[in-house]
Amino acid sequence: MGLETLFGNSIVTTKIDSVLNWARKNSIMPMPFGTACCAIEFMGLVSSQYDVSRFGAEIVRFSPRQSDLLMVMGTISYKQAPILRRIYDQMPEPKWVLSMGVCACSGGFYDNYCTVQGIDDIIPVDVYVAGCPPRPEGLIEAILKLQGERIGKETVLGRPEPVVSLPVASRDREGGAQETVRH
Amino acid sequence: MNETLQQIKGRFQEAVAVEPGLDGDVVVLADPRSSRGALLEVIGALRDQGFAVLTDLVGVDYLQYPVRQPQRFAVVYILSDLKRRQRVRLKAYVGAQDPVLPSVTHIWKAASWLERECWDQFGIRFEGHPNLKRLLNHHEFVGHPLRKDYPIRSRQPLSENDSLVDELVLRLRQKGLVLPAIEAPLVSPGARVSDHGEEAAPGSPSFGARGGAASAAVIERISALPGVLAEPEFYRDLHTELMFLNIGPSHPATHGTLRALVALDGETIVAAVGEIGYLHRGFEKSTELQTYNGVIPYTDRLNYVSAMMNNFAYCKTIEKMLGIETTERTKAIRVVIAELSRIIDHLVCIGANLVDLGALTNYWYLFNVREKAYDIFDRLTGARLTNSYGRVGGVARDFYPGCGDDILRVLKEAEKAIADVEQLISHNRILLDRLTGISTVHAEEALSRGWTGPLLRASGVEYDVRKAFPYDGYEQYDFEIPTGTVGDTYDRFFIRFYEMAQSARIIRQALAKMPAGPIFLDIKTAALPPKDDTYNNIEGLMNHFKLIFEGVKVPAGELYDSYEAANGELGFFVVADGSGKPYRNRCRPPSLLAYAAFPEIIEGHMLADAIATLGGLNIIAGELDR
Known part of the structure; x- marks a missing residue:
């Protein structure tokens, strides 16, 4: 049988993935990329009533180099897009991205000349949170989902190659070609 | 035509016309280029007459306007006389070929960024501007999005940010x-x-x-x-x-x-x-496609820390254009909710500023109260943050039973938390050293920069829209306008404590004599019918349907109206063409003029203190960039 029978209760055997993922998912270090209204709900999430430390994600790092979860909270304009991309590139692997609110997910009702129609045009996204803005409970659900379905299923062998250069694309909602008018 | 404008008319003769507007007279320069320099002279004359503050500078493109205008573009200067509590609008038309006007940056510091924005959005050049760069759109942007012939979905990605x-x-x-x-x-x-x-x-x-x-x-x-x-x-x-x-x-x-x-x-x-411009999300262009009531959710997201104040500010403008006044009950409800919003807005400002300065505890104290206020908003409006509670001619729904008591309870908790925080910080030597004497802005400079609200009052100018241009029955409440003495970061920070106390006073008075009655006016062409009618009889349903689908028909005209929001004078300048949608919807954001000053007022100070200065200005990006 297993090694447990040999050593008694003094040793627990497990898989290295389980240990790593257990540590990773209970010590998420979010980088809050808050640009708009959603960031105020993030403030609610980290304050006493919702207390995100219960889920091990309260050590907020404003340096991308020290964080593993990029929380994009708010509308991303074309002016902001290169910065978001750069922040993402600066984060070390393994890293995950949470897209909070309808603006980050799809542009929302800002279907206009300056707004990126969903951040997945710029960076890969792991979990989307609906709402305008989502309630803090929505963010908690997303963190739980991320812990269970993403971080919990990481493996040291199978981590996909990091995506290095997704272009900053312009997506038309009707699926048509990029429309750029020059005056 | 009042005496002042008669003098102007007498002096400039046919170069200017004085036309009656919805909100007083408008001085019009049909062709400022034919008499070069006339614009600056008229502005100088108006300034001598007491209109010393540039409240806003707005571009308008009349390309698709149903009534033919002398020229394609116009720039509207909204000038205020804070002493006599008057405003005047000066409208200078500009031709489509080489649109150019003389810059007024040498008269008002506020003009610098306002002219940059106008250049960015309309392509109107301002001769003599020291640095006429784009403001909201990125530096690789081609074209001017608020022009009527710029397609709203014509997106332009950016490859690399400006190095500055x-x-x-x-x-x-x-x-x-x-x-x-x-x-x-x-x-x-x-x-x-x-x-x-x-x-x-x-x-x-x-x-x-x-x-x-x-x-x-x-x-x-x-x-x-x-x-x-x-x-x-x-x-x-x-x-x-x-x-x-x-x-x-x-x-x-x-x-x-x-x-x-x-x-x-x-x-x-x-x-x-x-x-700035990192959160520019096209508020003004997007709202041109919405019906008047459809604009309200967009206004939520201007200053999203006190969303309902924006709703009310916008609704008030449209109501003024329609020439209607809401019911007494709606006015009182708006006052209560607006003042509660002001309190929780200031709580975020103080809390976040203290976090930036390393005093985290205060943030927990203050944000807990905000959560309590959210509970009321949840029940009243169905949303925590972006409430969309205002409606043209009323509010979305009446107070629920016991709402007033809930508000009073939250008020009490807020006062406790505020007192706790005050005790923690008001004698803290580190904090005082970092706030006192930093980034001082004197009254005259603050006026030149177009500052309003707590920032202007911190510099010692007693200007509050609630007193200067009363609305929603503010004249019947007993409250004071706190002012600062020096105009440094300390004043800008601590004045908010006094303002919250005054807001609490107003709320208590308003709740004590809350009038009964309907929340919507009985004007079928403007205000939504009561829900009972909408669901239970065909006339009400049709009325609702018409107002929602076609929009409230606002008569053609132009109007600027202001509101004392948490950050200062929140104004809307609306151009109506008689349809159910605004032809042009300009928001005058107090944060824009506050942040325009930021780089200059931090010069000569320590880098760490600049962070405190920024916190004291309370810039809300949604309103800054729109």
Whole structure:
């Protein structure tokens, strides 16, 4: 049988993935990329009533180099897009991205000349949170989902190659070609 | 036509026309180019008559306007006389071919960014502007989005952000701090600045001649700056270098959307420039496609910390255009909710500012109260943050039973939390040292910068829209306008405590004599019918249907109206063409003019204190960039 029978209760055997993922998912270090209204709900999430430390994600790092979860909270304009991309590139692997609110997910009702129609045009996204803005409970659900379905299923062998250069694309909602008018 | 405008008319004869507008007279210059300089002369004359404050500068494109106008574009200058409590609008038409007007930046500091925005959005040039760059759109943008012939979905991605180095060099040169020897490496394309955090930019200029010791002239100038060690000898042997440091937009203290590039001498900021537009999301263009009531959700997201105040400000403007006044009950409800919003807005400002300064405890205390207020909003409006509670001619729904008691209970808890925080900080030596005497803005300068609200009052000017241009029955409440004495960061920060106390006073008075009655007016062409009618009889249903689908038909005309929002005078300038949608919907954001001043007022102070200054200005990006 297993090694447990040999050593008694003094040793627990497990898989290295389980240990790593257990540590990773209970010590998420979010980088809050808050640009708009959603960031105020993030403030609610980290304050006493919702207390995100219960889920091990309260050590907020404003340096991308020290964080593993990029929380994009708010509308991303074309002016902001290169910065978001750069922040993402600066984060070390393994890293995950949470897209909070309808603006980050799809542009929302800002279907206009300056707004990126969903951040997945710029960076890969792991979990989307609906709402305008989502309630803090929505963010908690997303963190739980991320812990269970993403971080919990990481493996040291199978981590996909990091995506290095997704272009900053312009997506038309009707699926048509990029429309750029020059005056 | 009042006396003032008669004098103007008498002096300029046919060069100007005075037309009656919805909100008083409008001075019109049909062709400012035919009599070059007439614009500046008229502005000068109006200024002499007491209209000394530039409240807003708005561009309008009349390309698709149903009534033919003398020229395609117009720039509207909204001037205020704070003493006599009057406003006048000056409208200068500009032709489509080479649209250009003389700049008024030498008269008002506020004009600088307002003219930049107008250039950016409409392509109207301002002759004599020191730095006419784009403001909201990025530097690779082509075209001018608020022109009527710019398609709203014509998107233009950006490949690389502006380094801002050219602007900073311009600023250094204005201050006489750049030597010709160092300019060459600065303009090279390699001078890139990091977007994130506080990293030094490569290509930081050396102060002296390429790494040599600082020249006597430069040393003298640095020593003369406030906050700089005033001993020229100290610098003599020092290898003095200016370092360019980029702050933001992704920086904990700039809240994701503000950016400044500063030139540092040690830790002292010698020169600074700011950049905004990172949260520009096309409010003004998007709302041109919405019905008047459909604009309300967009207004929520201007100052999203106190969303309902924006709703009310916008509804008030439209109601004024329609020539209607809401019911007494709606007025009282709006006052109560607006003042509660003001309190929770100030709570976020104080809490976040203290976090930036390292005093985290206060944030927990204050944000807990905010959560309690959210519970009321949840029940009243169905949303925590973006409530969309206002409606043209009323509010979305009446108070639920016991709402007043809930508000009073939250008020009590808020007062407790505020008192706790005050005890924690008001005698804290570290905090006081970091706030007192920093970034002082005197009354005259604050007026020139177009500051309003708590910022202007901190500089000692007793101007509050609630008193100057009363609305919603504010004249019947007993409250005071707190003012500061110095106009430094301390005043701008602590004045909010006094304002919250006054807001609580107003809420208690309003709740004590809350009038009964309907919340919507019985005007079928403007206000929504009661829900009972909508669901239970065909006339009500049709009425609702018409107002929602076609929109409230606002008669053609133009109007500027203001509201005392948490951050200052929130104004809307609306051009109506008689249809159910606004032809032009301009928001006058108090934060824009506050942040326009930020780079200049931090010069001469320590970098760390600039963070406190920024917190005291309480810039809300949604409103700043729209």
